[in-house]
Amino acid sequence: MAADLFDRALLTKRRRRALAEPREGADFLMRVAADDTLDRLAAVQRSFETAIDLGGHSGAFGTRLLAEGRAKRVVRADSLVANPADGGPALVFDEEALPFAANSADLVVSLLQAQSVSDLPGLFAQVAQILVPDGLFLAAFCGGETLIELRTALMAAEADLRGGASPRVHPFADLRDAAGLLQRTGFAIPVADVDRYTVRYGGLGDLVADLRAMGATNILSGRDRRPLPGEVLARADAIYRDQFSDPDGRLRATFDLVALSGWRPHESQQKPLKPGSASARLADALGTVERSAGEKTGPDKRKK
Template structure:
């Protein structure tokens, strides 16, 4: 299913690249959190891929960490890649990775995969690009991201026009992420999420930041003509009424999904076969075992 206009995603990033340093706070913060998660893994990764590198926020965190000797940075936007630091930089599409199988010990993706149409396919290609027992760790925006802006735009448009169009791109839900990793063939998948709340002077400043991040709507079903000013003014008014802090600033929510999984290898943990357990679950929990047909006593 095609949801995003990938050419528009590329244009948004190309446009944002020159001034990205003024708007990269979210990418820098999440890169640091990915680095902290990577520190919990007790092994080194000589060859690493930074997929969706933007201007190198994750790369700056990865260099000199976990025994990384070779770092390849890749982004859909040639302008972003040119602005990144590093010797090995590639303009490439997450949906059609330009890497041979078993090329990397580690693959990291920092806030890029939420713009991919075929996410299972992209993850499958990532898994193939990893060496056996290689690690993928990534972050992407989740479904609660910008719920405040979504609500205000929707209500303002409904009042103004009597209908609603998609103005914020859809995001994955945390409950789906683990299944996506398993579908792509990753083992030992782990998914968790957290929330980053940012305050702004107004909804207009938030929208300016989203443009500076290259994160404005690129959905195929987006409106192709300019948004009426009256709609934006009304949405900003609603935003200020509903989501203001005591100091008058407004809040914006970014839900971050963290994904981790390993390329299969024979040395990895495997679940035991049914019937081979050495102790009963009831004994471990110190409770009375009942058959499936027994009904629990009323409390």
């Protein structure tokens, strides 16, 4: 079993606070992830019978799936308390243990959920079982060097003033690891890519306010429970401005959005040819002369 990297009770508390205290514009990552996912779905020439929206928080993505005719039925599942009056999910679940039967959906979508799951291989393996053969899994989550500027500034500030640093920004999976994980957990036709977004802020406080409104502040199990002293925050702000500001004084914040897609294997899907099964020679296609290994190259002596 994977180590308990994240404090799941605190994650639920932070997400609930984020829904109760919205901040205008702070949902930009979810909107970008939703738009990108719907664009990828547009290339799939089919409508899905049953879609599962994992951890969609506000439910906006599931609503769009239905409105755009991409799914006939959407089951929204989240870790928050189910309460339709306040926009809660239809199903409450532990994000480490999905409560769905095998072969129960033909589309599973996870937006900004996988980045806070301790056992990512376990999550992907469970999704593979939930999908019917030829079912599709789409995920988008923060990865790579997301918040690298904030991580650097906070660690440097604590090291300067305290002689050591506690983790304040949790680690993110990189693209290569995420792509390999799809294959290892049994998905066919895996595709992975990453888009980098640079968001500019007037100050460190504005960035932190956005992260709070996303429910994305520190939830590491091994975090330092003590609040950061004001002098450490001031030092972090100074370091941030010195290393990661633009000429106009605004601060840059990096968000790497990793997008994954994979299909539950099915006999109808395209498969790579077996080695040696080609029916045409590469030399013929290139208009060159085929030579055996070790034969010296030279002018083409074929008769005209």
